[in-house]
Amino acid sequence: MSNLLWKSLVVSPAVLGATLLVSATAIAAPNASAEVSTTEKTVAIEVAQPEVLAQAAPANNDSKVLDQVNRYSNEGKTSNSLSQVTSVSQFSDVQPTDWAFQALQSLVERYGCIAGYPNGTYRGNRALTRYEFAAGLNACLDRVNELIATATADLVTKQDLATLQRLQEEFSAELATLRGRVDALEARTAELEANQFSTTTKLVGEAIFAVSDVFGDNSGNNNNTVFQDRVRLGLQTSFTGRDVLTTRLTASNSSAFNLTDRNNAAIGSSEATQTFNVGGNDARNNGVEIDRLTYEAPLGPVQVYLAAAGGKHSHYAAVNNPYFFDKTDGGNGALSTFSSENPIYRIGGGAGIAFNIPFGQGGSIIKPSSITVGYLASEADSPTSGEGLFNGNYSALGQLNFGIGDRVAVAATYVHSYNGAGSALFDNGEGLTLAGGTTGAGVVGTSFANNLPFSASTNSFGLSAAFRPSDKLSVSGFISYSDVTGSGVGDDKEVWSYGAGIALPDFGKRGNVLGIFGGVQPYAIGRTSVSGGNNDLPFQVEGFYKYRVSDNISITPGVIWLSSPGQNDSNDDAFIGTLRTTFTF
Structure with missing residues (x-):
């Protein structure tokens, strides 16, 4: 179950929008602050695409748990399933004149970690929760580690790693809470599957x-x-x-x-x-x-x-x-x-x-x-x-x-x-x-x-x-x-x-x-x-x-x-x- 969830987080545009932060040249928004923390919040508000995670504190009742189980169990079955892209031009709703175009282009060409919807849209104009941002940060770290492990560390600068380290420290509480929610949900899902009336x-x-x-x-x-x-x-x-x-x-x-x-x-x-x-x-x-x-x-x-x-x-x-x-x-x-x-x-x-x-x-x-x-x-x-x-x-x-x-x-x-x-x-x-x-x-x-x-x-x-x-x-x-x-x-x-x-x-x-x-x-x-x-x-x-x-x-x-x-x-x-x-x- 956890593998399925983290897989969906890695490929989510909502999550991957957060990885705009790995490049110092990723931001072209008007009036963007020169400080990293302000830039991070601007991207989180303007570019993010929420899709998978719940936005509230951990659910304490069966109805919310069942709702989460249904959403996770339907991963890959709905028309909103995500697909990998190789060029930012594949997104019909992203234009070269958009302020985030260079950021998306950098993510595709430099890191290869961006995804969109099967209908060719990115939907980058929605808000992002702190939980989703934390999950995106974790996905970005995984990608950086993968690049380092495959001898492509030249793609990751010291500035990138320093920025990610600060972000990881800032969102450490959200990451810990998210892991706890996933573990609890996995346990409840196993209980439901063991006692369900029928799978069909x-x-x-x-x-x-x-x-x-x-x-x-x-x-x-x-x-x-x-x-x-x-x-x-x-x-x-x-x-x-x-x-x-x-x-x-x-x-x-x-x-x-x-x-x-x-x-x-x-x-x-x-x-x-x-x-x-x-x-x-x-x-x-x-x-x-x-x-x-x-x-x-x-x-x-x-x-x-x-x-x-x-x-x-x-x-x-x-x-x-x-x-x-x-x-x-x-x-x-x-x-x-x-x-x-x-x-x-x-x-x-x-x-x-x-x-x-x-x-x-x-x-x-x-x-x-x-x-x-x-x-x-x-x-x-x-x-x-x-x-x-x-x-x-x-x-x-x-x-x-x-x-x-x-x-x-x-x-x-x-x-x-x-x-x-x-x-x-x-x-x-x-x-x-x-x-x-x-x-x-x-x-x-x-x-x-x-x-x-x-x-x-x-x-x-x-x-x-x-x-x-x-x-x-x-x-x-x-x-x-x-x-x-x-x-x-x-x-x-x-x-x-x-x-x-x-x-x-x-x-x-x-x-x-x-x-x-x-x-x-x-x-x-x-x-x-x-x-x-x-x-x-x-x-x-x-x-x-x-x-x-x-x-x-x-x-x-x-x-x-x-x-x-x-x-x-x-x-x-x-x-x-x-x-x-x-x-x-």
Whole structure:
């Protein structure tokens, strides 16, 4: 570990900037003092480049130690790694007119101990700490000793050695402290490595506590105030540093409210579904299940997504709904599944593969674009006749992504799907159980939009866009249309949905978000069967305010208004109030 650290110090421009002091002719700064001590401080302020060492006293807590360990362990892996140069002209940010040009030239030609960044810059306009200067002095001494040992002592004058001796005495305390810090850090690193969970895997988690109730003459009377939870534990494993294997466990006791009509009969609608109601089919008992097993890795310029279980289109496709969408129904975005993302991404799910393929260089306005294609099957694990990877329920997605300028993102989406009898159109590949015991429901939309009593194929088209005029304002929206061709008499229908929202990030405090989203939940028109239903528009308006208590805790109060639930304006409006607390770790 110490060898690695001292190696980084020897080649650092911050450190090597200090070696300007070895030459009496190295300084050409205006108004430079003739005395060595003043000249030394001028160089330390004007030329130095801090990079490797911490600037404070020795850290006494684990977080600072871990931060140092991470920085040292990433030596040579980042774009800031250093490279040796043979001529000062190799630096693009150093000009012959610069006051320190002769000093740098002397270091290169006389001592051969200077380094820069791979992009050809020296970055010599930053400040230098005393610890870094002490390390640079030590590196300079090592170089002088090397020159003497190789019979090139004529390059080092007595004046140089006298100057270095005075500097070494002045910074002896810093050098001793630095050596002590390195020894202590090396010991702590060895302890961490001996007790670490895994060299390739880290644990991430999310826990949601939510108090919620629905108000309204009928739906309010038929539901109760509830206190629900959902917990996700994910293991994220990387084998190359660029890939990630995600294994996620979920436990939940939450379920969506069951909306009722004016006759107190259950509508069977998914309009009241909130994001924490999604995930965990063992709802109501906190049963644990693996709800996601995916692997993502680059293949040249192409990003590959492979799902063995729990795959979602929103895992790999750009949703373009910032501040409302949070990592597939996470606990830091919108409250409702409708406000979270375009419903077209909830058509199907399960196991399959997807590719994100970039193309084009882009001009001054149109930015580089990409094509996203994916295939997911919700019954891929079943060998039963009529199921499996290709014969069961599936959905295939194609999407064109592009940007306009630096603040507009647009995605045009097409999804073709097949759904067996008794399934739901917007089911995320797994369906949902409502509070009243209704199974096979979707996760968004009315029952008329979701219910497929017989097998059906669909062709869906969607458009999603996000516009960020400033860092304090984001505007986004979507529209989707599905043409459903059913195998039963009168099962053909058209399903529409659209919505838009405004988000104010950092509202009141950094990390807070105020969001308002409104639109029309997925609803069906064109039904010709006797059970066809009404064509009234099921409007929804949601307002929420995410308050960031700390980096790991947020509290989100919000209200959801549902008009004409079940796409029938004869039904009473419903109001859902929720107080959601999200813990992330």
